[in-house]
Amino acid sequence: xxxxxxxxxxxxxxxxxxxxxxxxxxxxxxxxxxxxxxxxxxxxxxxxxxxxxxxxxxxxxxxxxxxxxxxxxxxxxxxxxxxxxxxxxxxxxxxxxxxxxxxxxxxxxxxxxxxxxxxxxxxxxxxxxxxxxxxxxxxxxxxxxxxxxxxxxxxxxxxxxxxxxxxxxxxxxxxxxxxxxxxxxxxxxxxxxxxxxxxxxxxxxxxxxxxxxxxxxxxxxxxxxxxxxxxxxxxxxxxxxxxxxxxxxxxxxxxxxxxxxxx
Numbered sequence: 001x002x003x004x005x006x007x008x009x010x011x012x013x014x015x016x017x018x019x020x021x022x023x024x025x026x027x028x029x030x031x032x033x034x035x036x037x038x039x040x041x042x043x044x045x046x047x048x049x050x051x052x053x054x055x056x057x058x059x060x061x062x063x064x065x066x067x068x069x070x071x072x073x074x075x076x077x078x079x080x081x082x083x084x085x086x087x088x089x090x091x092x093x094x095x096x097x098x099x100x101x102x103x104x105x106x107x108x109x110x111x112x113x114x115x116x117x118x119x120x121x122x123x124x125x126x127x128x129x130x131x132x133x134x135x136x137x138x139x140x141x142x143x144x145x146x147x148x149x150x151x152x153x154x155x156x157x158x159x160x161x162x163x164x165x166x167x168x169x170x171x172x173x174x175x176x177x178x179x180x181x182x183x184x185x186x187x188x189x190x191x192x193x194x195x196x197x198x199x200x201x202x203x204x205x206x207x208x209x210x211x212x213x214x215x216x217x218x219x220x221x222x223x224x225x226x227x228x229x230x231x232x233x234x235x236x237x238x239x240x241x242x243x244x245x246x247x248x249x250x251x252x253x254x255x256x257x258x259x260x261x262x263x
Contacts (some may be wrong), residue, residue, distance in 0.1 A: 029134045043115045049082060049100045057106055058175050059240050063253040064088050065262045067168065069161050070102040074147060081124075083158040094133075094154045096125040106181050130154055169260045175240050176178065186211060190232045192244060193217075198230065233259055 006070065021028045045051050054071035065203035066088045073081040073096075081098050087091045095101070104112060112119055123173045127133045130151050137147035167173045174180075186208035189195040190218050199212035215227045225249045228236075228253040247257075254262060 002137075047100060047103050047116060050100050052189060055102050056160075056169060057102075060246075060250060061088075061105060063250050065239070065254070065259075066105065067101070067161060067231055067263070068105050069157055069164065070100065071157070072100075073149075073153070074150075083153050083157060085154075085161055087161055087262065091128055092158050092161065093128045094150070094153075094157065095123045095127075096150070098124060114189055125150070127154065165263050169263050171259075174238060175259075176238050178238050184208065186230065188237050191237065192233055192235070194244070199219040218244050218248070220245050222248075224248060224252070226251065235259075252258065 002085045008117055017027070018028060020026065034189045042123070049055050053074075054069065055068040056067075058065065058067040060066075065085055068084060068086045070082060070084040073079055073083060080098060084095045084097065084098050084101050084105075086095070086105075101122065103116070104119045107115070109119070125136070125231075126149065128135065133147060133150045133154060137144070137150075163262055178188070181189075186195070186200065189198055189200065189208060189211070194216065195208060197213075197216045197218070200208045201210040202213065203209050211230060215229050217227050219225055219226055222245075226244070228244070228247065232247075237249075239250070239257060239259065241247045251257065256262060
């Protein structure tokens with residue numbers, strides 16, 4: 001299928017398949033190769049937190065809300081280490097690794113694999129408290145200087161994370177900001193493709209003006225049932241959940257969509 005668009009007495013041709021390009025096939029193959037090469041270059045920049053000094057984010061991973069923060073060990077760069085502080089279910093966990101792991105948490109497994117290949121664990125140490133750090137270095141008879149370095153990193157990153165978490169609770173920052181993304185009040189129903197289920201009313205331009213149902217019961221792929229309101233869908237959207245099944249799975253684990261309660 002080819003679509004033509006008028007442009008200054010000529011046409012712009014939109015090709016939907018490489019086989020349609022005919023005499024331009026070699027050109028399109030070369031352009032695609034160049035585009036993929038540029039994408040790979042940019043993806044490699046994004047992969048390494050050293051290019052950004054530090055990065056913070058939050059997302060749903062395995063049906064749990066995680067807030068995470070990564071930086072490089074700039075105190076002793078000769079070690080070639082990355083620090084990643086992860087907060088989930090009330091626990092702050094510091095991991096030390098030889099490679100940047102931020103994008104492993106930020107991207108889904110499928111997207112990460114398509115850009116970088118299968119994620120491999122590069123963690124060499126992991127602690128959930130200052131006491132764990134002290135115990136580890138006491139048992140292993142390791143360098144006291146290194147123990148102090150780990151403790152300092154844990155305390156500083158935990159303090160930074162607590163500020164970041166409070167901003168998420170207060171909605172000063174967002175995982176996904178509903179108001180900035182959508183102009184319409186009920187646009188979330190179209191995002192989740194459930195407008196018909198809520199028995200919506202529309203204006204002449206096709207925008208939703210009202211919903212006749214306060215709650216709608218949905219059946220998930222696992223044959224479970226879940227009741228959701230428009231407000232529930234808005235909260236789920238802000239948490240980064242993209243489908244009704246994802247919402248159901250997360251709710252079965254967490255019991256709430258309120259970010260202030262999750263944190």
